Amino acid sequence: MVSSLALGCARQCCRLRKTPIRPYSSTASGTSVFSQPKDAEYLYSAVSPPTLRRLHGLPEIIVTGRANAGKSTLLNAILGRRDLVMSSKKPGKTRMLNFFQVGPDIGKLVLVDSPGYGARGRPEWGSLFDYYLRRRTECVLSWISVSAALMRARASRLRRVYILFNSIHGLNEADKMMLRDLDTRSQSWEGNKWTFQAVLTKADKATQTDAPDRIAKIREEIFEAAPTCLPPIVTAAGLSPPFGITEVRNSIAEACGIVD
Template identity: 35%
Template sequence: MSPDESAVLTPEQIEAGRLLFASECTFFFGSQTLDQLPPPGVAEIAFAGRSNVGKSSLINAMTGRNRLARASSEPGRTKQLNFFNLGDRLTLVDMPGYGFAKAAKAVKEDWQNMMFTYLRGRTVLQRVLLLLDARIELKPSDRDVMELLDKAAVVFQVVLTKCDALKPGRLDAKRREVEAEMARHPAAYPHLVLTSSETGMGIDTLRAEMARLVEMGEARQAHAES
């Protein structure tokens, strides 16, 4: 696996990703319980990760907006699924962070139950982007979520965040560690993306990957309707 997936993307795919994420993107729904979920519509991409992994920063970087998704210095503050409409072609879903140490056991169990039910039952969900902080070792909670995604049979793509904070040697070692873990999970998409919301590293690649998913879904829909 290449650490830089942009090597297998064409300039046209990169441009398609740029155009998609240049579309208007607006928050349209927040759900604290599964019976509040919006009706299924266009394809959905969900962002998951430990508290303070940089989900909000990544969403903002991908959409080119500073305050679309709000970052918090308080781990575990986001308690709901937040839905964002991207150009009426893609829905971005910001999931509550997991692994926050101060949360009671019951809260953690509620998160797992709600997330598993959402992941397993959401027919329009195309992929989960599982964010891992490049500076921090893999935690048991990270592996637990990977297993949960395996059980839910939902494809997940691992995205390393804050990669600008590591020197090349450490980053390469981190990449190898994470790829070895990915190889143990049947639901893991086999391309790791290295990103930095600060420098823009990997953002074009991630946009292009999401645009490719959207285009494939739209092609299938058009074929089904023809």
């Protein structure tokens, strides 16, 4: 049902000539980094700005979205694990930035889970996410000295922010504010460059008849708020087997510059 839903959305999208966002398809093939679920490991949690670490120069991606959007469930599906990342049907489960390493030995990339924003979020969670983005965007030291260049090479590199929206609930004002903010920040000419991409979650909850319209509307709203947002990926991470996860893995591999 879900694949016909995505197909329906793709067709719907082609008909909407005014909507420049097309269904995401990546040619990257670096997904073997996700092929060994046992290589995924919890690294640490940042509970407040002073506890945020720089790690060891691995490329990094982070998920954001309203509380209960499905961030932690999506990360488990990407990692091929059931409960490495804690999820719950109660909104507000994730309360820190949780870091997970992917790949053998010291790992090839880092995935970061974050607390939800919006009515079920808390101001301190928003401040922590904001601080994370600022630290991961800024240059570590001046470019003038050699040691600065070395330090920069060792700093964690944020490559992409994934912003999640529930396919049924669509976007609210908090989502649009977040999109606008990401649009502005990602285009800053200073510091580390990163991109951002939408992921539509819980697509299994939409009925086949109304899903294409719902998803086309969300696509348009995303584009209006954030024209530089990369095309949304439709997912159902809670399904067995999950749907749309290969596309998300491809996108992460591409963002992190990982090729097989």
